[in-house]
Amino acid sequence: MRTIEFNCPIIDHESINGQTVVLTLEAPAIAQIAYPGQFVNLTSNQFLRRPIGIMNADPARGSIQLGIRIAGEGTRFLAKRKKGDILSLLGPLGRGFNLEGARRVITVGGGTGVFPLYFVQKVCQARDLEGIAVCGYRSLGDSFLTDQYKALTCQTLFASEEGDDMDFSGHAVAALDDLLAKLPLVPETRILTCGPEKMMASVAALADEYGISCQVSLEERMACGIGVCLVCACKIKRGDEQGAEYQRCCTEGPVFNAEVVEWQI
Amino acid sequence: MRTIEFNCPIIDHESINGQTVVLTLEAPAIAQIAYPGQFVNLTSNQFLRRPIGIMNADPARGSIQLGIRIAGEGTRFLAKRKKGDILSLLGPLGRGFNLEGARRVITVGGGTGVFPLYFVQKVCQARDLEGIAVCGYRSLGDSFLTDQYKALTCQTLFASEEGDDMDFSGHAVAALDDLLAKLPLVPETRILTCGPEKMMASVAALADEYGISCQVSLEERMACGIGVCLVCACKIKRGDEQGAEYQRCCTEGPVFNAEVVEWQI
């Protein structure tokens, strides 16, 4: 894999709500090789780059999509860019989700975690795997990508924490619990999760209970995104079971097998 | 006089050449009170504001014009702004040219100094004073505002240092010398000059020779532009003839009577 810096024009800008946008960027080289769970590191008007998960890659069209929620100045700047504006991207970066040998893939997304998991479901559809998606939102008004998820997956479960008119009233973890209780188990099932750390830890615990293998996409403050500065330390259990060591979220991660993660919460 | 901060939309953007633009800004409050020789202090993408002389003010339309030459990052940013973009301006700032009692006004501009002096000639026309303009450019290709100056003044003399097809081949100071030698003297003549310090010092010396009162517009690195930080020190002879003191370019200046200036070159 070879990642380099690209200056990519924005070819489409879709505003989902005041706080969230989906940008489509012309980035053929990235689109060609990116796989779900990887991210790009973007310049904004701030000093450091900003890591954003790849939500979709279209090798034919040569484009990628990013779902961005405004969290501060950098994402605000990114969300305000217009069609034709050019962004500097490094990517694709990191190790994404491993779908080898999977037959059924359950994605559990919370908040902006819903974005990168969309790419997972797209690949599942392409590979003819059984895709099931649990997407957790704060509220119906806060939800996004629901039609797109429905179009891709075999089953969807949209959860709203505020309990307004969605499939499930409550947290994504509770929705997953509900789902797993009802779902006849099949072998080679994988649970892939992305969202707040607390949610992912609960999803991992639940997966463990059900004996399902689980991968989590960790978030850590980054600088370089390419493995040279060591600031993005994730605490990962050593293979030899002798405690834990720091691995780089941007390089060994952001996706890790749930069982090696030493949760910080 | 009361100056405050204004957020002003760009209502027109005229590119003069790759290095120079004229911006027209909607700034009614500034247009109302500004007079020639004053300046505004503008935000860009750089840390400090940038001082730019007011090239024109149209109280009726509520607009002002600024002529900007790209000199570095800040002016590059400003020159690249588009119609509709909004700039934060402080202004009008400083003491401008004094036209009280003048009958004939000779402006001598060099480079970007040609811009703010345009405002002088506009006022001369409005007040029915005899306006004569000497404008010095590097070359014909580098010249600007020539038609506008012609339309305003009784006499114009465009000088090109490279000697290509303009009124006068050589430096603006030589052009002025030439002009003064030929021109029948009238009382209440004023020479007002703006441009490189060396040019202004020579103009001042020439004015002194001819016994004509002269005002110069000094340029100094600024921060606040409003008189509080004292970084914009100009060396000005004391009234009591006892040496010189530092006065604020942004507040006591930028325009000073030539005879009080202690030239730094």
Add this chain to the structure above:
Amino acid sequence: MADLTVCVGNIPFANPVIAASGTFGFGREMRNFQNLGRIGGICSKGLTLLPRDGNPAPRVAETASGMLNSVGLQNPGFTSFLANELPFMIDLGCRIIVNIAGNDPEEYLEMCRRLDATSVDAIELNLSCPNVKEGCMLIGSNPEMIEKLVAAARQVTKKPLWAKLTPNVTSIADMARAAESGGADAVVLINTLLGIAIDRKLRRPILRNNIGGLSGPAIKPIALRMVAETYRAVSIPIVGVGGIMSGNDVLEFMIAGATAVEVGTANLIKPTACQDIIDEIRAIMELDGVSEVGQYTGTLELWNG
């Protein structure tokens, strides 16, 4: 309604925002931009016993998120200040702090003595100006000299004494402790960091004085660290300065240990900075559900391990 009042030692301030020395003149110009009666206080431009011309221009160089200045304490001199500026300042309706810089200890003391008879609210001993060759920073980087000077000043005036410290030292906490031992009522930190800017083409410093003092957001992380460090070293109040641009910045300084703050360079970028910052503080307190701004002071909880 949020309560923004704070006390630095015994002096109450309407809010914790004080205009920093050298960035607000004597308040004359800033009157055009904001109601100065509403800000916490104004610290005068640094004064010397005799009038000072200051350094030749250029006196400013822009840097990344900051600026260097080498004004060199241009001021009309202490006597002229007392006659022409102080009465005007006193009438502004906010706290007035007078920043003084001596060529030698005796000059500091002379000014302190004469300020004792005025109605200024506090005296800021500038032990940290990097732009003059004499006194100031030399004293400010030597704990014994700091203690001696503050103690001597303590003898000649009843006014609250604030010691303004330089960050160009190995341990700012040592300097603050020395000021405290000498009897200072508060320490003010930080003044500017020594820096240089170079014009590659001319192979010359941009500043005619060669070096200057770095201020602005670039230095905020350093200033904030020094406040946090000093908060653990002294028990007198700290006035935090360095790179404050917003209400949030002010509260960060207070959390780190500041009782009040000074806003400097921000005034040069935005003449309404002090007033805007006060409004922002009020809005954030609402958000945070904090009723008294003093409740932020010193609440930084360090991570342990």
Add this chain to the structure above:
Amino acid sequence: MADLTVCVGNIPFANPVIAASGTFGFGREMRNFQNLGRIGGICSKGLTLLPRDGNPAPRVAETASGMLNSVGLQNPGFTSFLANELPFMIDLGCRIIVNIAGNDPEEYLEMCRRLDATSVDAIELNLSCPNVKEGCMLIGSNPEMIEKLVAAARQVTKKPLWAKLTPNVTSIADMARAAESGGADAVVLINTLLGIAIDRKLRRPILRNNIGGLSGPAIKPIALRMVAETYRAVSIPIVGVGGIMSGNDVLEFMIAGATAVEVGTANLIKPTACQDIIDEIRAIMELDGVSEVGQYTGTLELWNG
């Protein structure tokens, strides 16, 4: 054709641009972005005798035109480095400098001894890491300890010894003089400035280590001033570091007195930074009509008066 070669002491470099310790790993990742054979040199991540886990995350906080880091010298340990990383680095085709940080003087000496037998081009004694509790910065802010350590290292290795100094001191020139007296072949300045960033809502430092080291353009004016100051104090070469983002920045450091430079944070923003900077230097030399880059070094003409 512009001649970019420089000599730091006796070692020739293809150009004055060296990747700074901690911002380039051991070169493995950066190979994907540029031809490392074309840059002047690479300085390894700081090494300790035993492997170090480093500090818990978050280890980075963004600041105005800069960043704070608190990595805390995470590294595989000196033995593993010699076996697994050094051979790879040596093969890259540029100068290799090894940055070492001891918990105590003996650890420095042990690593120096073992590096003596390798083909590294120079040893950088890290006397300035702000992110570990032991050794390092403690030694680096004490002239006697600097001199003693450098002198002791001088006894155990023939390799060029570069002393990397901390800016968190009253006089960097004193530290550089001490390194020179101890027999250092060059001084490298500056490492990061101590800073803190605070999360107002949590009332906690953003960095889990509480404090960190400030780097990036924000500190450039300070670094440049320290280089200019030190150039007048020592006669060994100076390697300038701090906030370099462009070829113009490099030449400013050289004009101030640097023989070569290190580029740190810029690599994190732009993985081709070193290569781009070298290209920019070449273009500027053309513009300036300078044929040998060494002709910039120490040409700063101070204003007098």
